[in-house]
Amino acid sequence: MSQQQEQNDIHWLTGQFCDRQKELNYRYFIAPNVRSDARLALILASAIFAMFGITDYNLLGLTQEYYLLLTMRITVVSSCLAIAFIIGKTGGYAKKAWLHALPLWIFAIGIILIVPLRPESIGTQVTAIVVALIAFYLLIPNLLTVAALASAFVSITFLAAAMMYAGVSAEGAVRIGLLIAMANIVGYSSLRRLERLQRKQYALLNEERDQNRNLLQEIKHRKSLEAQLRMVAERDTLTGVDSRSHFMKRAEALLQRSRLEGASFCLFMIDVDHFKKINDTWGHTRGDVILTKIAAVCQQSLRPTDIIGRFGGEEFVVGLPHTSPADATVVAERLKHNVEALSLDNEFKDLQLSVTIGVAVATPEDDLDALITRADNRLYEGKRDGRNRVVSSS
Secondary structure (H helix, E strand, C coil): CCCCHHHECCCCCCHHHECHHHHHHHHHHHHHHHHHHHHHHHHHHHHHHHHHHHHHCCCCCCCCHHHHHHHHHHHHHHHHHHHHHHHHHHHHCCHHHHHHHHHHHHHHHHHHHHHHCCHHHHHHHHHHHHHHHHHHHCCCCCCCHHHHHHHHHHHHHHHHHHHHHHCCHHHHHHHHHHHHHHHHHHHHHHHHHHHHHHHHHHHHHHHHHHHHHHHHHHHHHHHHHHHHHHHHHHHHCCCEECCCCCCHHHHHHHHHHHHHHHHHEEEEEECCCCCEEEEHHCHHHHHHHHHHHHHHHHHHHHHCCCCCCCCCCEEEEEECCCCCHHHHHHHHHHHHHHCCCCCCCHHHCCCCEEEEEEEEEECCCHHHHHHHHHHHHHHHHHHHCCCEEEECCC
């Protein structure tokens, strides 16, 4: 975010976000901290305000003015403590900003009422009003606009009360006014800077979260693309079985494992009979449909531990780990029978499908290429002998 964007995003006078929703989101974000800080600040401010009752007694004794001041202090303190309790339970800085602002006005009225009841202590009260103004801005958490309005109210009414009840001259009022104005300027400038810095920090935090969210989405998207690319590389796009390269990788690993465990490993080579005639008669598009159906039947005929891949054209290759020659022949016969039983609709209803299968059993000396070659030779034996049959090397 550029400096110009930051200036446009945060109001120069109030220190708040110009966007109403963004400002509301920010207040929701800081609400828990503001709630605890406001409660603690009100307790401290109430304690300080109550302790000045000792000064009242020293100056006034047990007079009517003292009892009036005592009643006022008790009212202010009890009200602010009650508000502190309410803020701690249900205070919401986003929607109940007025609740956080209320103590400022209660303290402001209490401070002003001291002037007519203790007019002779106006010098001390000037110091107290300066401290109170700084507290309004920096001690009790509030919006800058709320703190500024409350401070302006207490400043103007204090000067008016000082002139009316304490006999402060116009010249004295100017001097007091300058001191109070300086306190307001310092408090306002400090809180404005703090409000702007906090909102800039919030904006940066949100920007970082958005970037992290976008990064996570990008990572998720890339992983999805990688999975799709992996699937494209591992799967035959037409039939959905393993691609040739992926099958060879898996079959090699299964063959090595079978060799280490001393288990048998068998391999099929499957060829769709007269597939060229199907392509020539119905076209390659219809031929692809037939090939897809046969691949599905082959997958359904195999066991969960078996693997199947498209070797090329109308040829498929199957790996059968931990399978004896007799069991391999049973699986091959079942597969051949299921292809024969495949029912076709529409223009294919008179077409009788069949496959020829060559079965090879791995020996300790075989590598995968040798095993495939032997199964391929059995396959061509079956094709020469009339097709639609299973031929085993055993």
